[in-house]
Amino acid sequence: KEVKQVTPLPTCSGSAELLFLRSWSTRARISGKSQLLFALVFTTRYLDLFTSFISLYNTSMKLIYIACSYATVYLIYMKFKATYDGNHDTFRVEFLIVPVGGLSFLVNHDFSPLEILWTFSIYLESVAILPQLFMISKTGEAETITTHYLFFLGLYRALYLVNWIWRYYFEGFFDLIAVVAGVVQTVLYCDFFYLYVTKVLKGKKLSLPA
Numbered sequence: 001k002e003v004k005q006v007t008p009l010p011t012c013s014g015s016a017e018l019l020f021l022r023s024w025s026t027r028a029r030i031s032g033k034s035q036l037l038f039a040l041v042f043t044t045r046y047l048d049l050f051t052s053f054i055s056l057y058n059t060s061m062k063l064i065y066i067a068c069s070y071a072t073v074y075l076i077y078m079k080f081k082a083t084y085d086g087n088h089d090t091f092r093v094e095f096l097i098v099p100v101g102g103l104s105f106l107v108n109h110d111f112s113p114l115e116i117l118w119t120f121s122i123y124l125e126s127v128a129i130l131p132q133l134f135m136i137s138k139t140g141e142a143e144t145i146t147t148h149y150l151f152f153l154g155l156y157r158a159l160y161l162v163n164w165i166w167r168y169y170f171e172g173f174f175d176l177i178a179v180v181a182g183v184v185q186t187v188l189y190c191d192f193f194y195l196y197v198t199k200v201l202k203g204k205k206l207s208l209p210a
Contacts, residue, residue, distance in 0.1 A: 037128035045121035091131035
């Protein structure tokens with residue numbers, strides 16, 4: 001059975017979230033629901049902290065990223081509560097959690113609690129950005145700082161594809177569940193990437209057609 005390890009990529013993403021939120025202004029619209037889903041993703045993914053030890057580095061990175069995820073949620077709902085745009089952050093997350101939970105019971109590598117929860121985290125991460133994209137679609141626009149944050153968040157997710165290709169060619173490892181979920185996740189970002197390249201990088205504000 002493949003031991004679930006951690007790469008430096010999630011930690012970089014968590015640090016980027018904290019740095020972004022520390023400079024957050026009333027103009028930035030970040031979905032608290034997406035951040036809650038990401039916190040749930042890494043909580044369920046790293047439950048093996050209680051059952052196995054790989055290395056001090058591995059354990060430290062998992063703990064750091066879980067801490068960063070919940071710190072981000074705290075900043076949104078507590079410290080920066082006055083600037084949180086809850087009126088537009090209205091995506092029904094149960095429409096993601098319930099189907100993903102069901103799928104993780106049906107399609108997994110091993111029907112055991114930790115493996116099902118790990119699979120749940122992989123599936124949920126692939127769609128956790130939807131509340132953020134829904135929020136942008138409701139407001140019709142996004143500030144430049146928000147688009148930069150989302151671009152690098154999506155880029156870090158897409159880099160997992162490079163990681164899987166590397167592991168397949170050099171280690172002979174291929175995880176169909178993780179690859180399919182990663183492709184779905186990257187596809188969800190495609191429209192945003194297109195608007196980012198064609199508008200934001202040219203100095204224009206990202207706005208959606210009316």
